[in-house]
Amino acid sequence: MQNLPLIQHLIDGQLVAGGSRSQDVFNPATGQAEKRLLLADKATVEQAIASAHAAYPAWRATPPLKRARVMSRLKVLLEENAEQICALLTAEHGKVVGDAMGELQRGIENVEYASYAPELLKGEHSKNVGTGVDSWSEFQPLGVTAGITPFNFPVMVPLWMWPMAIACGNTFVLKPSERDPSSALLVAQLALQAGLPPGVLNVVNGDKEAVDTLLADKRVQAISFVGSTPIAETIYATGCANGKRVQALGGAKNHAVVMPDADVANAVSALMGAAYGSCGERCMAIPLVVAVGDAVADAVVAGLRVEIAKMKVGPGTDASNDMGPLVTQVHFDKVKGFVDQGVAEGATLVVDGRSITVPGHERGYFLGACLFDHVKPGMTIYQEEIFGPVLGVMRVNTLQEAMDLIDAHEYGNGTCIFTRDGEAARYFSDNILVGMVGVNVPLPVPVAYHSFGGWKRSLFGDLGAYGPDAVRFYTKRKTITQRWPSAGVREGTAFSFPSNR
Numbered sequence: 001m002q003n004l005p006l007i008q009h010l011i012d013g014q015l016v017a018g019g020s021r022s023q024d025v026f027n028p029a030t031g032q033a034e035k036r037l038l039l040a041d042k043a044t045v046e047q048a049i050a051s052a053h054a055a056y057p058a059w060r061a062t063p064p065l066k067r068a069r070v071m072s073r074l075k076v077l078l079e080e081n082a083e084q085i086c087a088l089l090t091a092e093h094g095k096v097v098g099d100a101m102g103e104l105q106r107g108i109e110n111v112e113y114a115s116y117a118p119e120l121l122k123g124e125h126s127k128n129v130g131t132g133v134d135s136w137s138e139f140q141p142l143g144v145t146a147g148i149t150p151f152n153f154p155v156m157v158p159l160w161m162w163p164m165a166i167a168c169g170n171t172f173v174l175k176p177s178e179r180d181p182s183s184a185l186l187v188a189q190l191a192l193q194a195g196l197p198p199g200v201l202n203v204v205n206g207d208k209e210a211v212d213t214l215l216a217d218k219r220v221q222a223i224s225f226v227g228s229t230p231i232a233e234t235i236y237a238t239g240c241a242n243g244k245r246v247q248a249l250g251g252a253k254n255h256a257v258v259m260p261d262a263d264v265a266n267a268v269s270a271l272m273g274a275a276y277g278s279c280g281e282r283c284m285a286i287p288l289v290v291a292v293g294d295a296v297a298d299a300v301v302a303g304l305r306v307e308i309a310k311m312k313v314g315p316g317t318d319a320s321n322d323m324g325p326l327v328t329q330v331h332f333d334k335v336k337g338f339v340d341q342g343v344a345e346g347a348t349l350v351v352d353g354r355s356i357t358v359p360g361h362e363r364g365y366f367l368g369a370c371l372f373d374h375v376k377p378g379m380t381i382y383q384e385e386i387f388g389p390v391l392g393v394m395r396v397n398t399l400q401e402a403m404d405l406i407d408a409h410e411y412g413n414g415t416c417i418f419t420r421d422g423e424a425a426r427y428f429s430d431n432i433l434v435g436m437v438g439v440n441v442p443l444p445v446p447v448a449y450h451s452f453g454g455w456k457r458s459l460f461g462d463l464g465a466y467g468p469d470a471v472r473f474y475t476k477r478k479t480i481t482q483r484w485p486s487a488g489v490r491e492g493t494a495f496s497f498p499s500n501r
Contacts (some may be wrong), residue, residue: 029361095278
């Protein structure tokens with residue numbers, strides 16, 4: 001075995017080599033193993049939970065303004081170390097460095113929102129709810145919380161979770177994806193530099209054993225998860241059965257409706273980025289276009305063919321490239337298999353990216369942009385989340401037919417409509433059964449001060465990620481009613497239920 005740099009865990013402010021198992025971390029542009037990752041065993045995860053549990057009382061008692069100042073200092077450190085963070089992200093995930101910078105910026109905006117914690121945690125107060133009686137509510141932290149994050153946004157998604165959890169007074173254990181963990185670990189180390197006390201944030205790298213330990217340990221009060229729907233459903237069911245608060249974000253199959261009155265040229269440009277940006281490895285990617293009318297469909301397909309021919313595919317370190325590799329060989333084979341199946345099931349493969357080669361990177365996991373036409377609802381490429389650079393075009397006759405397709409799908413994460421008709425856009429936005437909707441916006445990802453969350457089998461739990469929902473998820477409301485009787489005054493006993501009648 002070659003001597004590769006070892007990625008450790010961060011527990012109680014120190015790097016820790018825990019666990020007897022390990023696995024390689026690959027550079028997807030070269031197909032070469034460049035690091036070795038220790039996989040946490042049950043004891044290592046329990047050590048991280050114990051560290052968070054021990055740090056909780058002091059951190060809970062820390063004034064919200066002081067907690068917020070750590071977030072403010074972290075924001076500055078993230079900006080100062082942006083190139084290093086994104087270099088790690090690109091080396092392990094493969095996305096083009098400009099895309100990595102965009103991901104980091106979205107994460108920084110969540111850190112910035114968490115720095116407003118003193119305002120966000122203010123409760124409600126009512127004086128004289130009864131004679132001499134005051135009542136108020138306040139938002140108190142839960143305790144030890146945890147997050148399990150996916151490979152596709154190794155910086156941004158952890159920053160959806162732990163900054164707000166910590167700003168609210170909780171402590172946190174993060175389990176990042178074992179495919180690309182280094183950037184999340186570096187960000188956690190920067191949080192220590194920003195003044196976060198040891199133990200408040202811990203990072204354990206691992207697989208199912210680590211996840212199962214977090215789900216079972218009674219000290220963990222809440223778990224946030226982002227990943228595929230089958231795993232999200234399991235996380236939600238298991239966590240809830242163990243008495244935890246759980247938010248589990250699952251898969252997606254986002255449709256873009258193109259109306260007859262749409263600006264097709266602009267729609268095509270938007271669809272290119274939404275379908276093929278980050279190699280399609282986004283839960284908010286657009287893998288399906290629903291064209292209303294054959295004329296619109298023909299124009300969209302023709303425009304996409306022209307734009308795909310201009311695309312540059314290569315390593316993410318080259319900023320001139322539009323698309324990098326897929327994250328692993330296993331995922332490459334899976335996505336390519338979906339393309340094969342689409343052909344076998346009768347969809348028209350207009351652009352075939354399966355045979356692309358990148359000189360000097362022949363062992364990289366590169367798949368070119370693929371474009372299908374005449375996709376039908378029963379096809380596998382319609383029903384399942386592909387998570388790769390594969391775009392399918394469907395043809396319908398009316399907006400209502402398009403909406404019926406979208407509403408019938410098991411996922412309800414995101415959708416968009418391209419139109420110049422305000423009435424159609426309003427009707428679509430009001431009635432579609434999807435959690436996040438764009439009007440001439442292909443990736444309607446909410447900004448940090450709104451919340452992210454889909455409907456149907458795209459989200460398990462009542463509260464979405466980040467924004468106002470995060471404040472509610474990582475706190476519990478306590479309502480206090482208080483009365484100070486006058487000194488020396490004896491009051492009679494009341495057996496009736498108290499009221500203001």
